[in-house]
Ligand SMILES: Nc1ncnc2c1ncn2[C@@H]1O[C@H](COP(=O)(O)OP(=O)(O)O)[C@@H](O)[C@H]1O
C-alpha cells in the first residue's frame with residue numbers, strides 16, 4: 001500500500017536579516033492510502049511549507065517523508081498538486097490541460113483522449129474539452145485542475161487552498177465534487193483550507209496547526225466526510241456535533257491569532 | 267434598426283444605452299467612445315486644407331507641393347521608378363532589410379533573454395552589456411557600421427540586428443520572469459522533465475511578452491532603416507527621400523514620407539492581428 005509517512009520533519013528558513021524562521025518543528029504523522037486529511041491553521045503556521053515538502057519542492061532541514069516506503073527527494077507524478085488558481089496552462093485547451101501529464105509521458109493519443117473524455121465527464125465538464133481556459137469560470141477552472149491531476153493517476157493529491165478563491169455557492173458544490181472524487185478514486189488527499197467548516201466537512205482527519213514554531217496542535221478524527229458522501233451536505237453541517245467542533249476549533253484559532261497579535265506588539 | 271442609427275453606429279456616434287443613463291461621464295473612460303466620426307472629419311479637413319492651400323497658391327510648391335503633384339509622382343514612380351528602382355522596389359528594399367535584421371535579432375535575442383532569465387551566471391555576464399547598449403539609439407552606430415562594412419546591405423542589416431537585439435533580449439527575459447511558480451510546480455508534479463518545462467511551459471507562457479517585444483522592435487527597425495538610408499544607401503524608401511531632397515523634388519519627398527507612415531502603420535496593424543490570432547489568451551488570464 002502507498003502509505004505516506006512524514007517523519008519528524010523540521011524546516012528552518014534563514015531570512016536575509018539573519019533571523020531564523022521555524023516554519024515547522026518535529027512534525028510527524030502517517031496517512032494510509034485513501035485517507036483524506038484536512039489541515040487548518042492561522043496563516044504563517046507552515047501549512048504550505050509542509051505541503052511543498054511532501055510535494056518535493058522543498059527539502060526539510062530535518063526529517064524525512066516517505067511514500068510507499070520510498071524516501072521523497074523531489075517532485076514526481078506520484079503526488080499531484082492542485083493550487084488555488086492560475087496554475088492551468090492558458091495556451092492549451094481544457095482537454096490539452098487535462099492530458100498534459102500523459103502527453104509529457106508520451107502516452108498514445110487515443111489513450112489520452114479516452115482518459116480525458118472520461119475525466120471531463122467525471123468532473124462535470126463534458127462538452128467543454130475544446131474551450132479555452134480563460135472562457136471558464138473560477139469553479140470550472142478548479143474542476144479542470146482536479147481532472148488534470150487525476151489524469152496522471154497519482155497516489156496522493158495535495159491541495160493548497162484549492163477552493164479559496166471561489167464564491168460561497170460554488171465552493172459548496174466543489175466540496176461535494178472533492179468528496180465524490182475521493183470516494184470514487186480512493187486517493188489519499190491532503191487539503192489545506194482556511195475555512196473551518198470546509199476542513200470539518202471534508203476531513204476524515206483534521207490537523208489544527210499552530211505557528212512559531214509551526215506544529216500540529218490538535219488532531220481530530222471526523223465522521224462528516226464519510227457521512228457527506230451519502231447524506232445531504234446541509235444536514236451534515238447542521239449536525240450538533242459539527243457545530244460544537246466548529247466552535248471549539250474557531251476558539252482555538254482565535255486564541256492563536258490573539259497570541260500572534262500580542263507577540264507582534266511586543 | 268433604422269438607417270440613421272446604423273449610420274451613426276458605423277461612424278461611432280451612437281451612445282450606448284448604459285452611457286446615456288450615466289450621470290457622471292467625465293473621468294469614466296468607458297463612457298468615451300472611439301470618436302470615429304471626428305476622426306473622419308479631421309482627415310477630411312486636413313486634406314481640404316492641403317488641397318485649398320495649393321489651389322489658392324498660398325504656399326510655394328517647393329516647400330509644400332499640391333496633392334495632385336504628389337499623386338502624379340506616385341503613379342510615375344510606381345511605373346517608371348526613381349533612381350533605378352520603382353516605388354515598390356524601394357519599399358521592398360527597406361522591408362527586406364528589416365525582415366532580415368529583425369529575424370536575426372529575434373534568433374539571437376530570444377534564446378539569450380531566456381538564458382538570462384534562467385541562469386544566474388548568464389544573467390550576470392550579459393546584464394552589463396545589455397544595460398549598456400540598450401539606451402544607445404541604433405543610429406549612433408551608423409558611422410561605425412559604415413567603417414566596418416561600407417554602405418551596402420550588410421551594414422544596414424547589422425544595424426537593424428542591433429536595433430532589434432536588445433529589445434528582444436529584454437522581452438524574452440521579462441517573459442521568462444512572468445511565469446508563475448505554481449505553473450512550474452504543477453508541471454513538475456505532472457511528471458514533466460526540465461526540457462519539457464522549458465518547451466511546454468516557459469516558452470508558451472512568455473509569448474505575450476515576446477510578441478510585445480516584437481511589435482516594439484518592428485517599429486524601431488522601421489524608423490531605423492529609413493534613417494539609415496537617409497545617411498547612406500543606394501536603394502530604399504529613405505534613400506528615395508534623400509535623393510529627391512537634393513534636387514528639391516519636394517513632391518517625391520512628401521510621397522516618401524506618406525509611404526513611410528502608411529507602411530509603419532500597416533506593420534503595426536498586422537502585428538496586432540497576428541497577436542490576436544496567435545495569443546488569444548493575452549490579458550485574459
Ligand atoms: N522561502 C522562505 N523564506 C523565509 N521564510 C519563509 C519562506 N517560506 C515561508 N517562510 C515563512 O515560513 C512560515 C510558514 O509559511 P507558510 O508555510 O507559507 O505558511 P501558511 O501556508 O501556513 O500560511 C511563515 O512565517 C513564512 O514567513
Ligand SMILES: [Mg+2]
Nearest residue numbers: 047048049160
Ligand atoms: Mg499558504
